[in-house]
Amino acid sequence: QSALTQPRSVSGSPGQSVTISCTGTSSDVGGYNYVSWYQQHPGKAPKLMTYDVTKRPSGVPDRFSGSKSGNTASLTISGLQAEDEADYYCCSYAGSYSSVVFGGGTKLTVL
Amino acid sequence: EVQLVQSGAEVKKPGESLKISCKGSGYPFTSYRIGWVRQMPGKGLEWMGIIYPGDSDTRYSPSFEGQVTISADKSITTAYLQWSSLKASDTAMYYCARRKQDGYSFDYWGQGTLVTVSS
Numbered sequence: 001q002s003a004l005t006q007p008r009s010v011s012g013s014p015g016q017s018v019t020i021s022c023t024g025t026s027s028d029v030g031g032y033n034y035v036s037w038y039q040q041h042p043g044k045a046p047k048l049m050t051y052d053v054t055k056r057p058s059g060v061p062d063r064f065s066g067s068k069s070g071n072t073a074s075l076t077i078s079g080l081q082a083e084d085e086a087d088y089y090c091c092s093y094a095g096s097y098s099s100v101v102f103g104g105g106t107k108l109t110v111l
Numbered sequence: 112e113v114q115l116v117q118s119g120a121e122v123k124k125p126g127e128s129l130k131i132s133c134k135g136s137g138y139p140f141t142s143y144r145i146g147w148v149r150q151m152p153g154k155g156l157e158w159m160g161i162i163y164p165g166d167s168d169t170r171y172s173p174s175f176e177g178q179v180t181i182s183a184d185k186s187i188t189t190a191y192l193q194w195s196s197l198k199a200s201d202t203a204m205y206y207c208a209r210r211k212q213d214g215y216s217f218d219y220w221g222q223g224t225l226v227t228v229s230s
Contacts, residue, residue, distance in 0.1 A: 003155070036216035038156070045206055045223055046148075046156065051216035089156050093215040098144070098161050098170045100215050105155040 004103035011109040017078040020106045022090030030071035034093035037075045041086045085110040113137040115221035122227045130193035131224045133207030140188035141165040144210040147192045151203045197228045
């Protein structure tokens with residue numbers, strides 16, 4: 001299992017929208033609708049932001065939305081706020097033995 | 112309130128053994144899988160394995176199979192991650208996380224346990 005591919009960094013100004021991509025293969029991202037995204041602030045545990053590609057847990061702002069096309073999933077954050085500055089990780093079911101695979105992580109900078 | 116509370120930071124020498132814990136509360140412990148995730152210093156998240164406390168069914172990432180042991184004691188609603196012989200490369204933050212009943216996402220996370228292995 002190889003890690004999913006994410007850009008190392010993205011940035012945007014307050015109020016703007018940014019999209020973080022997550023590229024896998026037909027054996028993980030492309031094969032199942034089980035992509036989730038996690039936000040991690042420095043020194044903190046990850047937090048679930050979206051799951052099953054497009055669903056959002058209770059309490060997560062609707063500024064966060066997930067999508068998928070083929071082997072690439074995306075997390076879009078609209079109306080950027082300073083507190084959105086964090087690392088973001090995608091994660092996908094990888095089709096065997098309950099296994100999942102994470103992306104390498106993307107650092108979001110709010111300018 | 113769902114909580115996963117992990118044991119405290121550890122400093123160990125290479126070759127020593129270690130068992131860290133993750134205590135679940137606020138939900139039916141035996142009905143949800145608990146996964147373990149490694150984060151090496153300055154690096155990303157890596158899935159290590161998962162256990163279903165209801166029947167102790169355990170699955171490992173190929174990268175960690177044979178390197179660690181995952182277990183659970185449902186009588187005290189606690190999951191464990193253990194090493195028999197630590198290496199310096201095991202230095203990392205380790206998180207436990209509860210997997211949602213439907214799907215493969217992790218909805219609640221422990222606060223993390225920092226393991227430092229140094230001679």
